Amino acid sequence: MTTPLWYNSLLTLIKPLYRLRVKQRFGHLDDYQQEVDERFGNFQPVKNKNTIWFHAVSVGETNAAQPLIEHYLKLGQAVLVTNTTRTGQARAKSLFAEKYPTLFQAVYLPIDQKHLIEKFVVLNQPRILLLMETELWPNLLSIVHQHHIPQLLLNARLSEKSAKGYGKFQRLTFPMLQQLDWIAAQDQATFDRFHHLGKSQSEMSVVGNVKFDITAPKHFIQQASQLRQEWQLQQRKIMVLASTHAAEEQQILAALTSALFKDKDLLCIVVPRHPERFDAVFTEIEKLGLKAHRRSLGQTIEPDTQVYLADSMGELWLWYALAQVAYVGGSLNEPGGGHNILEPIALNVPTILGKNYFNFQHIIDEFVEHDAVKVVQNTDEAAQILLDLFDNQAQRDQMNQQAQQILQANQGALAQHIALIDRYLVAQ
Structure with missing residues (x-):
């Protein structure tokens, strides 16, 4: 299932605005350049292939993923973390970069354009994609699915407000939910909202919130x-x-x-x-x-x-x-x-x-x-x-x-x- 033409056209139109937003957000050229490079296709050299790939938007999602990431790093499994915010990226690196220098890599997720996502997936060749909480991007899910890479939405949460928003764009939402192999919901309300949007109950479970399994470093x-x-x-x-x-x-x-x-x-x-x-x-x-x-x-x-x-x-x-x-x-x-x-x-x-x-x-x-x-x-x-x-x-x-x-x-x-x-x- 391909993403609608209007969605991809809209991404092309807003690309310059995103660059401007990043530039306004950063006071330092180096910070700006790193994010722009990685978001628009000038990717870092790939440290490991066949990784477990976690995508965590920002600090909260990175913190939620922390015990999962730590578990697999301790087992000697290479882990790739992508973020969409500077604070999330900094948090991920502060947790794992020094402790696991060869197994761990953190980079920005490219913007959701087909050619960038395709290039990123081909370069990194991950074993699995683990999305934290509610981060769903149409082209990301579509291309990962085309490469037959399992993708799970973990610690999933969906508020009533967000569910209504997704419901307004069923041509985008329904295919994304079908491309997800599994949704691990935090609570029954989230489970029910995803089901209402079109996800089969046989491909979901209520497993609670991993954030409760928290230990102060x-x-x-x-x-x-x-x-x-x-x-x-x-x-x-x-x-x-x-x-x-x-x-x-x-x-x-x-x-x-x-x-x-x-x-x-x-x-x-x-x-x-x-x-x-x-x-x-x-x-x-x-x-x-x-x-x-x-x-x-x-x-x-x-x-x-x-x-x-x-x-x-x-x-x-x-x-x-x-x-x-x-x-x-x-x-x-x-x-x-x-x-x-x-x-x-x-x-x-x-x-x-x-x-x-x-x-x-x-x-x-x-x-x-x-x-x-x-x-x-x-x-x-x-x-x-x-x-x-x-x-x-x-x-x-x-x-x-x-x-x-x-x-x-x-x-x-x-x-x-x-x-x-x-x-x-x-x-x-």
Whole structure:
């Protein structure tokens, strides 16, 4: 089944706009050039063929794929990871490039033009394609299918809103679903939505969310302990504003400013979601008159530091490991959608988030129901609850206890995913 002419014509038309968007997003020519090269066909030399190919859009999907990738690398199997964002690419490389220099390679996925996808697949000759969560590209799936390469959608999630969107383009959606060999759905609602869009129930299963099988990396825990000593943080009350979008960090910090000046032990670590915003966020912090230092400049947290801008990539676990409370962003901006709350929870960090968390609805609702996280309506409420939690150890302990019970009750999806993948690998 070939993709419609209108889809391929549209890709050709928007190609220059994509180049412009990449250029605007990057402040450094090298970063821009690498993405443009790899997205438009000037591919890196292929390190390994016959790889297990994971495609993960950005950081969240890369984190979800992490234990699966690690499993196969440990077995000595070569792994190729493709991403479509700079942050996802940086995360993948930070996890595996140094540890598995010969077996691991991470590159950008080419844009979804037939000739580029064909060239990429022929060059890399993967054994299998494992797509994480909801990343479906018509030409990618069509060409991989033509090469008789198994392709599975893992940890699949499909919100009601996304399902309606796919439903409007049935000529694209139906063939893509038929070309997928299997869909491993996170929950029954996702299973039902894919079936409604045309996927046979005999080619799907509900296996849970692999993100629940999460373990905090030991080296980040050790590094946090070391920094706590070196930077003399033992007495500091540390909160982290993680994966924030405009203008969440500015508004929350504005609400926290008086408390930060009043209590010298308070410290706020800010981790913006997108690296292209780092400088703008620092400017906003300075406008509030707060004493700030930056990770990118090699600066440390000093006794008078009120805000630490963690403008680095791949270190979010470190900042969670240092914190006593956390706000997970992308959930009070509009339209929002939220980000992964399981990382701070895995480190026993009481967690709050905003009301706009629809991208993680199926995960978060259970935590909300059992008072294991706090959902806030606005940035003022976020600031107040962060401060209140510092003064209420009993509430922090109760939130952690409830959260750990939910986390443990939902684990087991990782083993089911590995069994599914192995079934297709053995069949080759």
